[in-house]
């Protein structure tokens with residue numbers, strides 16, 4: 001029996017672990033993929049206060065090292081369900097079960113898909129969501145990135161260093177991501193902006209060979225071997241729907257103290273309903289949720 005189980009080992013979850021351990025609580029962090037979470041996909045993080053520039057993987061490692069240094073226990077498991085009463089029981093895909101008196105859900109979000117025919121089938125065969133992870137496979141080849149946020153801009157920047165050509169496709173003609181990144185991309189000779197454009201078809205049989213883009217009423221075929229979809233994320237809270245209320249977009253509702261509708265169950269980070277989903281707001285949530293969980297345990 002732990003004091004607190006934290007589901008999700010990204011910045012929010014690991015910050016919560018550090019705070020809860022420093023408050024003297026026993027803590028287990030359960031992560032299903034990679035500790036560090038989504039930030040490990042960012043090649044460069046330059047907006048985390050006090051750190052001028054760091055790779056997302058390095059930053060993720062630091063979050064984990066800090067939580068473990070404070071004595072947090074960690075498990076690589078996929079949580080499939082949670083039952084909550086006075087004691088919260090967490091069931092994992094492997095059959096493992098863990099129990100705690102309080103729970104912090106910091107399960108993050110996963111990449112949103114475009115919803116195109118054969119998109120799922122081509123994931124791993126040309127369609128991808130993580131340039132840091134898969135970009136190296138496309139060295140010297142033409143690729144496209146779809147999206148207009150910081151993820152798309154950073155992906156395009158990274159890919160332009162090794163790929164022969166990068167088409168940056170965005171549905172509007174102005175970007176949601178940082179102007180500084182847009183400017184840097186405009187200066188790259190092998191980056192072509194395809195704006196006010198939508199990807200409508202994926203070409204190729206077993207492997208992606210191209211995409212069809214609709215741009216201001218015109219149909220254009222572009223030969224690419226990779227398409228990196230970077231059109232935002234959707235919260236990963238399916239396994240907890242019995243414990244939490246969701247907003248219209250599927251994010252977990254909570255108060256300022258990160259408390260959900262269920263006593264002793266808190267939510268933190270990108271899966272929480274709020275106006276700004278950033279690394280800084282994820283770590284802020286982690287600390288708030290941990291302190292609220294500690295107060296709940298001490299009541």
Ligand code: NAP
Pocket residue numbers: 042044045046047113114146147148149150151152154171172175176177230231232233277278279
């Ligand atoms: P985002 O900022 O939500 O951007 C998503 C982009 O995808 C938007 O440009 C949006 O277009 C477009 N889009 C959404 N649905 C689409 C669809 N169905 N078809 C075509 N385009 C679609 O997501 P993100 O880039 O993943 O970033 C998420 C958060 O993480 C942001 O707050 C971002 O700043 C942050 N982030 C930070 C770093 C860092 O270095 N610290 C790195 C990456 C991301 P519209 O603009 O037209 O809505």
